[in-house]
Amino acid sequence: MHELAFGIEKSGLPFIWVVRKPPLDEEPFAEDMTPTEFEERVSKQGMVLRGSAPQLRILAHSSVGGFLTHCGWSSVIESLGLGKPLILFPGGNADFGLMHWKKVGFEIERNDVDGSFKSDLVAACIKRVMVDREGEQLRANALAIKEIFGNVK
Numbered sequence: 001m002h003e004l005a006f007g008i009e010k011s012g013l014p015f016i017w018v019v020r021k022p023p024l025d026e027e028p029f030a031e032d033m034t035p036t037e038f039e040e041r042v043s044k045q046g047m048v049l050r051g052s053a054p055q056l057r058i059l060a061h062s063s064v065g066g067f068l069t070h071c072g073w074s075s076v077i078e079s080l081g082l083g084k085p086l087i088l089f090p091g092g093n094a095d096f097g098l099m100h101w102k103k104v105g106f107e108i109e110r111n112d113v114d115g116s117f118k119s120d121l122v123a124a125c126i127k128r129v130m131v132d133r134e135g136e137q138l139r140a141n142a143l144a145i146k147e148i149f150g151n152v153k
Helices: 004-012 055-058 074-079 096-100 119-130 133-149
Strands: 017-018 046-050 067-069 086-088 105-107
Touching: 004 017, 004 074, 004 119, 055 105, 074 105, 086 119, 096 133, 105 119, 105 133, 119 133
Parallel strands: 017 046, 067 086, 086 105
Antiparallel strands: none
């Protein structure tokens, strides 16, 4: 969680980060799920919401330019249905090669052996998808695929 937080911070981009308690965790929210003083440092850059949030309402806002997702299928469909490109952070054995193939998202690189990742790679991936020139095609493709995922008729 700390590497992810540092990466979001290092991106320098505005954000809303929803932090949820793991489903099998019986403990109350641990404030140390995010780095010490993280929320104070990023208070002008973004916000951390604990628990649940109106995901579709947030994604639908015109100021949202992308979605860092754990790759739950509902979240992927909601994001693409609104034309938002994906920053892919799959858990477990999720295989989201289709998102790469369709070029609507980019996966945060992880160590093949232990699944670890570095905050610098998180920041680079966020910037690549959201603002860098090389992400222009991802953003255009996500907007184009909106017609497929957003068609609820």
